[in-house]
Amino acid sequence: MFGLGVVKGFGVTLKRFADTYIDDVKKIPSRYAGQRGVIDQGPEDTGIFTIQYPEEKRTLPERFRYIPMLLRDDETGEDRCTACGICAKVCPPQCIWIVRDKDENGRPITRPTEFYIDASICMSCGLCAEFCPFDAIKMNHEYELAAFDRYPKLVYDKEELTVLVSYYAKLYPTQYTEEEKARADKAEKKSK
Amino acid sequence: MLKARLPAETPELPSVTPVWPGAELQEDEIWDLYGIKFDGHPFLRRILMWDGFNGHPMRKDWKEAFFEEEGKPFSSRWPEGHHAWAEDRVPWHGNVNYPDHFDPETWKEPVTFEAVQDEPGGNGNGRLHTQRIVVNMGPHHPSTHGVFRMVATLEGETIISLKPVMGYLHRNHEKIGERNTFIMNIPYTDRLDYLSSMSNNLGYVLAVEKLMGIKPPERAEYIRVIMAELTRVCSHLWSIGFLLNDLGAYFTPALYTIRERELILDLFEEASGARMLCNYMRFGGVTRDLPTGWLEKCNTVVFDRLPRAIDELERYLTNNEIILARCKGVGYLSAEDLVRYSVSGPMLRASGLQYDIRKVEPYSIYDRFDFEVPKFDGCDVYDRYRVRMFEVRQAVKIVQQALKQIPEGEIQTGKKAYQVRVPAGEAYARIEAPKGELGFYIVSDGKPNPYRYRVRAPSFINLNALEPMCIGYKIADSVIVLGAIDIVLGETDR
Ligand code: SF4
Ligand code: SF4
Numbered sequence A: 001m002f003g004l005g006v007v008k009g010f011g012v013t014l015k016r017f018a019d020t021y022i023d024d025v026k027k028i029p030s031r032y033a034g035q036r037g038v039i040d041q042g043p044e045d046t047g048i049f050t051i052q053y054p055e056e057k058r059t060l061p062e063r064f065r066y067i068p069m070l071l072r073d074d075e076t077g078e079d080r081c082t083a084c085g086i087c088a089k090v091c092p093p094q095c096i097w098i099v100r101d102k103d104e105n106g107r108p109i110t111r112p113t114e115f116y117i118d119a120s121i122c123m124s125c126g127l128c129a130e131f132c133p134f135d136a137i138k139m140n141h142e143y144e145l146a147a148f149d150r151y152p153k154l155v156y157d158k159e160e161l162t163v164l165v166s167y168y169a170k171l172y173p174t175q176y177t178e179e180e181k182a183r184a185d186k187a188e189k190k191s192k
Numbered sequence B: 001m002l003k004a005r006l007p008a009e010t011p012e013l014p015s016v017t018p019v020w021p022g023a024e025l026q027e028d029e030i031w032d033l034y035g036i037k038f039d040g041h042p043f044l045r046r047i048l049m050w051d052g053f054n055g056h057p058m059r060k061d062w063k064e065a066f067f068e069e070e071g072k073p074f075s076s077r078w079p080e081g082h083h084a085w086a087e088d089r090v091p092w093h094g095n096v097n098y099p100d101h102f103d104p105e106t107w108k109e110p111v112t113f114e115a116v117q118d119e120p121g122g123n124g125n126g127r128l129h130t131q132r133i134v135v136n137m138g139p140h141h142p143s144t145h146g147v148f149r150m151v152a153t154l155e156g157e158t159i160i161s162l163k164p165v166m167g168y169l170h171r172n173h174e175k176i177g178e179r180n181t182f183i184m185n186i187p188y189t190d191r192l193d194y195l196s197s198m199s200n201n202l203g204y205v206l207a208v209e210k211l212m213g214i215k216p217p218e219r220a221e222y223i224r225v226i227m228a229e230l231t232r233v234c235s236h237l238w239s240i241g242f243l244l245n246d247l248g249a250y251f252t253p254a255l256y257t258i259r260e261r262e263l264i265l266d267l268f269e270e271a272s273g274a275r276m277l278c279n280y281m282r283f284g285g286v287t288r289d290l291p292t293g294w295l296e297k298c299n300t301v302v303f304d305r306l307p308r309a310i311d312e313l314e315r316y317l318t319n320n321e322i323i324l325a326r327c328k329g330v331g332y333l334s335a336e337d338l339v340r341y342s343v344s345g346p347m348l349r350a351s352g353l354q355y356d357i358r359k360v361e362p363y364s365i366y367d368r369f370d371f372e373v374p375k376f377d378g379c380d381v382y383d384r385y386r387v388r389m390f391e392v393r394q395a396v397k398i399v400q401q402a403l404k405q406i407p408e409g410e411i412q413t414g415k416k417a418y419q420v421r422v423p424a425g426e427a428y429a430r431i432e433a434p435k436g437e438l439g440f441y442i443v444s445d446g447k448p449n450p451y452r453y454r455v456r457a458p459s460f461i462n463l464n465a466l467e468p469m470c471i472g473y474k475i476a477d478s479v480i481v482l483g484a485i486d487i488v489l490g491e492t493d494r
Helices: A004-026 A086-090 A127-131 A165-171 A173-191 B021-034 B173-179 B185-190 B197-212 B218-247 B252-272 B294-317 B321-327 B335-340 B381-405 B458-470 B475-485 B489-493
Strands: A037-039 A056-058 A068-072 A096-102 A108-118 A137-139 A162-164 B012-014 B037-039 B116-118 B131-137 B149-155 B158-165 B425-433 B436-444 B452-456
Touching: A004 B252, A004 B294, A004 B321, A068 A165, A086 A096, A086 A127, A127 A137, A162 A165, A165 A173, B021 B037, B021 B335, B021 B458, B131 B475, B149 B475, B158 B458, B158 B475, B173 B185, B173 B452, B185 B197, B197 B218, B197 B425, B197 B436, B218 B252, B218 B294, B218 B321, B218 B381, B218 B475, B252 B294, B294 B381, B321 B381, B321 B475, B335 B458, B381 B475, B436 B458, B458 B475, B458 B489
Parallel strands: A037 A056, A068 A162, B012 B037
Antiparallel strands: A068 A137, A096 A108, B116 B131, B131 B149, B149 B158, B425 B436, B436 B452
């Protein structure tokens, strides 16, 4: 019958329309109540999929990557970075600048004095975090970084990039545990 | 592959377009980027750059504005790196560098037209006086899916000629690729067809692996296939949704498909860290193993959610009379012509040719899966839609098989290194990307960066057939014809 296809199509739309209400009823109290709801939706969910950003946010998976951060030890206050330069070499758009520290005699030592990342160029590829041999640079989950000017706001220097290891451990629980385990294993092997 | 040695000063070649019209855009591109003239080409123009651009950027003697040194990494970054704006280093700052004999005031673009023209001969029909009108669609028209322009000449509402104009998103991907080290190119390939970054990754790593002579371990092969096929689902769902947008069903059907795609993007994000620009594959493996719980979630999506969603979508669209009326018989081009215009991908399969690189030249481990290549022979927009629907089902089927068979084990051959050793030589790897044949051609001279890096972009080459497919149809149809080609401007312009 002519028109049956259209009618069937509207049936689908109607079902979807009803689904959103059923979903709302299921989620009492309302998802819009309170502050900054964090929405976590999976393959079982039906109903509205749109997230009302910025009132709502998604939960981010552990591996989510945005702009890199540098890790600093909680207790000793030392940076993990040794200024080896691998991240600056592997960075595809070449947005990392590192200045290596020198001792009194002018010989280079394994510590950066300056560390810049130009966030307006960074392509969030994660290669720096992947290839750093000292687990000193990791990808931060912080993504609300809008600024009114590119310079100097979006060129992050060392202090702006640095976070504590405990912050990292909270963002990346699984990965952190794995790394600590690998580190302990290595130390054990060395001591033997 | 055709190779020719030419003098650097005045390179000129006879055009192959008289025997093979599907080379038109490619020859335009070679002229634009290399400055090689083609004798006998119907309409040689700078296709990606504009005419006021000085030089031919892919030539080795052309250096980009922010040029620091040959190859990457730059030594300025470490150990004495001081941040400075690249813009500040450009010698001519705000001044544009025009080629000789170029005056921006008097310049006229190559797709020139007279806006209104008397119809030669006219179908006067007694007293009626007809005219030809040129309608310019784009570059910011929502139906062009990005910044793309179509200059159509109309007689009434009927298209009598149509020229695609592109290059608005041109970043010179290939030049960047020749300055990058091999591994740096992987995230750049994400930005070609940004709707299907996983397949782009796959094509590129396959080409480099061919040169290096390595193979990934079993588990990595399976992960790659799962990812590539999920990408196909995403890309086709997107294209189906937006075809409906182009028909005027504004965003309701598109959102139904985007919603399913969303779940797949969630899976990508959990595995790779990004939803669209995944940067997931590496030479000889993938960057990281799947996180715990990923396979279970993927199982739910692939065995339960997607089949249901596709059924619903079919119920919603396939027999809809409006779609039938608008799409059936529109954009007809016979299989023979499609081959002549170098078209690949779903469009070709909608013309009765069962040509799928996964079958004719299986790469990775595609020979292990049981799937069908669609056979529809309507050669029109409606069958292109049905081919995509069919392929989504087949892709889901492949992922289902892969999920059942995936073994435990390593995900990387050898040690992961930030600088890989690629022996000198050349390799071409091609895959069946969602949009068509995606090829990567790499020439290595043993240095850390490729000597020549070329992408065969299906979105670009398929546009050869745009004009012949539109001629004779109404202007409103050109929108869905373009939608059914399914271009992504990141890949068209590179
Ligand atoms: S962050 Fe890591 S890779 Fe980069 S310089 Fe420091 S230690 Fe080396
Ligand atoms: S994420 Fe990628 S682009 Fe950004 S700093 Fe790291 S390597 Fe460079």
